[in-house]
Amino acid sequence: MSADTVNSNPNGVASEVPGSVDAGVVPKASANGLEFLQSIDGETDFQYLLFDDNLVTVSDTGKELGEFTVTVEPTKYKSQELFLIHANSHGAIDGVPCGTSITCYVTKQLETIEQQHHEYVKLENCPLDRKTFIVRQEEGYVVNRVITQREDVQRTAKTIALDTMQGFISEGSNLLLHRLLIEKNFPDDMQLLSFDSDANLSVAVYKHLEERSQNVEGLDMRVFGIERTIISTTDLPTTWQSYFSGDCHLTNRVQVGSPVTMKLAQIPTAIERDEEPPKPTFEKQPLNWEEDMQLYSRFLDRKEELKGDHAVYMRHHPELKALLADFLQFLLLRKPDDVLSFAAEYFAAFSNTMPSSSPYMASSTSTPFPASRTNTGIEKLRTPTR
Structure with a gap:
C-alpha cells in the first residue's frame, strides 16, 4: 500500500538475502554502486523519465483498496536546479485507513537535499502517525523523527556525517532511480545505502528480475523487474519487487510478504522520443585542384x-x-x-x-x-x- 513500510507484513516475512549486516559495522555502498551513481548524466539521462505514474492498490482477492501516484518534475529549490519527487498512497486495509506521502528534492545525480516522509495508520484504538524529515547540511544529514501513538509523542534527532552517507538513496530518490535502472544497464547485486523503517542506515541491494508478461486493459505487456532489499542492522530484511514497461512506467509494485499489490490499471500514453538520424558517411575523394x-x-x-x-x-x-x-x-x-x-x-x-651584439665582440663568437x-x-x- 505504501511507498515505504506502512504495508509491511505483520509477521515480518521477507525474502531471503545472502549475508547480513552486523549492528556494529557501518554500512557502505559497493564500488559498482558508486560508479553507477557517478556515471549519471543529469542533463540527458532523465530527459524521458520525468512523468507521472498512477497505480491502483488491490488485495490478494482482487479488491480495489486505494491508489498510488508518483510525480517527478524539474524545479528550482534554494537556487539549485533539482527534481521534485512526490509520492502518495492512501486507502484502507480491512477497513483501516492508512497511507504514506513523500516529498523529496534531489539533485540530478540523485543526491537527496531534503525529504519529508509521512506515514499513518488510523487504528480505532491506537492510531499511529510517523513523520521523518531529512535535510542535507554542511556538517551532514540531519534526521528528525516524530512518532505519535495516541497521546504518546516521541521525538528523535541525529546527524550523520556526509562521508558516511556516500551512495545514500532516499525513498524519494529511489523512485526515480528505478526508472533510470530500467533505462540504463546496471550491475546485478549493486549495493547502495538507505534507511530502514527505524531510520537506521542500512545496505540496499538491487537485483534484476526475470522479464515477464503483465495484462493491462486486455493487452499483454512485456515488463522488466527490479528487486530492492534493505538489509537492516536491527531487523529482518525487507524486499520490494517492482516491474516497469519498456518506457520506464511503473506497472507493478509489491512488498514481499504483503497481501497488498499496486498494479497499473490503464496503459499510459507513450512518450515520443526524438531519435537521432544516422550520421551520413562520405568517402574520401582525391583532391585534384588543378583539374577543378x-x-x-x-x-x-x-x-x-x-x-x-x-x-x-x-x-x-x-x-x-x-x-x-x-x-x-x-x-x-x-x-x-x-x-x-x-x-x-x-x-x-x-x-x-x-639581442644586439657588442661591436667589440670577436668574430669567432658563437652563433x-x-x-x-x-x-x-x-x-x-x-x-x-x-
Missing part, C-alpha cells in the same frame, strides 16, 4: 592577390632593394653550404627580437646558426698552399 575549374580559379586569384601585396610593400619600402642586393653579394662571396641558416643569421641582425659559417670552399682558400 573553381579551385584553380581561386588559386590564380589568390596568387595575383599575394603578388600585388608584395609589389605594394616593395614600393612602400625602397630600402628592401638595397638590403637584398647586399645579401646576394654577401651570399655569393661566402657561398655557405646551408643557405637557409646563412639567410637566417644575416636577417636576424635586422630583427628587434634578437645560433653555426651551419651558416661552414664552407669548405672558403676554408680551402684560407689554407696556405705549399
Whole structure:
C-alpha cells in the first residue's frame, strides 16, 4: 500500500538475502554502486523519465483498496536546479485507513537535499502517525523523527556525517532511480545505502528480475523487474519487487510478504522520443585542384592577390632593394653550404627580437646558426698552399 513500510507484513516475512549486516559495522555502498551513481548524466539521462505514474492498490482477492501516484518534475529549490519527487498512497486495509506521502528534492545525480516522509495508520484504538524529515547540511544529514501513538509523542534527532552517507538513496530518490535502472544497464547485486523503517542506515541491494508478461486493459505487456532489499542492522530484511514497461512506467509494485499489490490499471500514453538520424558517411575523394575549374580559379586569384601585396610593400619600402642586393653579394662571396641558416643569421641582425651584439665582440663568437659559417670552399682558400 505504501511507498515505504506502512504495508509491511505483520509477521515480518521477507525474502531471503545472502549475508547480513552486523549492528556494529557501518554500512557502505559497493564500488559498482558508486560508479553507477557517478556515471549519471543529469542533463540527458532523465530527459524521458520525468512523468507521472498512477497505480491502483488491490488485495490478494482482487479488491480495489486505494491508489498510488508518483510525480517527478524539474524545479528550482534554494537556487539549485533539482527534481521534485512526490509520492502518495492512501486507502484502507480491512477497513483501516492508512497511507504514506513523500516529498523529496534531489539533485540530478540523485543526491537527496531534503525529504519529508509521512506515514499513518488510523487504528480505532491506537492510531499511529510517523513523520521523518531529512535535510542535507554542511556538517551532514540531519534526521528528525516524530512518532505519535495516541497521546504518546516521541521525538528523535541525529546527524550523520556526509562521508558516511556516500551512495545514500532516499525513498524519494529511489523512485526515480528505478526508472533510470530500467533505462540504463546496471550491475546485478549493486549495493547502495538507505534507511530502514527505524531510520537506521542500512545496505540496499538491487537485483534484476526475470522479464515477464503483465495484462493491462486486455493487452499483454512485456515488463522488466527490479528487486530492492534493505538489509537492516536491527531487523529482518525487507524486499520490494517492482516491474516497469519498456518506457520506464511503473506497472507493478509489491512488498514481499504483503497481501497488498499496486498494479497499473490503464496503459499510459507513450512518450515520443526524438531519435537521432544516422550520421551520413562520405568517402574520401582525391583532391585534384588543378583539374577543378573553381579551385584553380581561386588559386590564380589568390596568387595575383599575394603578388600585388608584395609589389605594394616593395614600393612602400625602397630600402628592401638595397638590403637584398647586399645579401646576394654577401651570399655569393661566402657561398655557405646551408643557405637557409646563412639567410637566417644575416636577417636576424635586422630583427628587434634578437639581442644586439657588442661591436667589440670577436668574430669567432658563437652563433645560433653555426651551419651558416661552414664552407669548405672558403676554408680551402684560407689554407696556405705549399
